[in-house]
Amino acid sequence: MQMSVNKDMSGMAISLAGSLAHQESENVVIAQGLKRQDPELLDHLIEVYQHRLMRYLLFLTGKREVAEDLFQETWMRVLLRGAQYNGKARFDTWLYTIARNLVIDLSRKRTMASLDEMSEGGEDDRPFEIPTTGPSPLEQFQSRENSAEVGEVLLRLEPTYREVLVLRFYEELSLEEIAGMTKAPLSTVKSRLYRGLAALKPEMEQIRASRPVGEAAV
Missing domain, CATH: 1.10.10.10 (Winged helix-like DNA-binding domain superfamily/Winged helix DNA-binding domain)
Known part of the structure; x- marks a missing residue:
């Protein structure tokens, strides 16, 4: 029984390592393609991430028209600043960072309550306990x-x-x-x-x- 468990754990570790290696390899390919401003790669990235990016922008702004404008601007930034992506982090986190910064910039211009406050601290970081009665x-x-x-x-x-x-x-x-x-x-x-x-x-x-x-x- 112990030997079986050890084999299972080893298999999981190998699978995880393989998954991480694949992710890193994919990030490097994306980074290289963006540096070349490869149009086919950009089309592929838009196809893969368009729905997730739009959902993220919709949740951040709460307004579809604003989200659609920022969606277009985000991909323009990806095209123009692709050389800045080095492939060390996940591409989606880099993509969302661009989108988030655009939301903050827009919020500052419109002086509306928004993500601008997220970058300024001042938040109560004391431990917070969630009640344990009933489903959490x-x-x-x-x-x-x-x-x-x-x-x-x-x-x-x-x-x-x-x-x-x-x-x-x-x-x-x-x-x-x-x-x-x-x-x-x-x-x-x-x-x-x-x-x-x-x-x-x-x-x-x-x-x-x-x-x-x-x-x-x-």
Whole structure:
């Protein structure tokens, strides 16, 4: 039995190592192609990441027209500044960083409450405990019973919480990657994640309470 477990663990380690090596190799290929301004590579990247990038921008801005404009601008920046990508980090984190910076720049110009506050600290980073009675907000979020409802709730949350939740659970970035991308301390990222998760539950309950009796979730 022990030998079988050891084999399984070894197999998992080899698989993980192979996956990481493949990711690094893919990043290098992308970096080389961007330096050459390869049009076929750019078309491929747009095809692969267009839906994820638009979803991220929609969650950050809450407005489709704004998100669509920033979507186009993001890909223009990728084309013009592709030589800056060295392939050491995941391409999607670099892509989202460009998009995020564009959102911040736009927010500053329009002087509206937004992601601008995310880069300035001043947040309460004291440990935050999530109540343990009943299903946790994390469990409710991960169940994805109604993705439309979850999306609606996320747009109600503060931008600082919303962004971390989207990057963690939709884009599946690690907390360390989110910290690097947002230039926030890891403790701040964790605080935003837990507070955002805790804020999901009452918002979800409010949506369900407002639904007519007998109406099923779509």
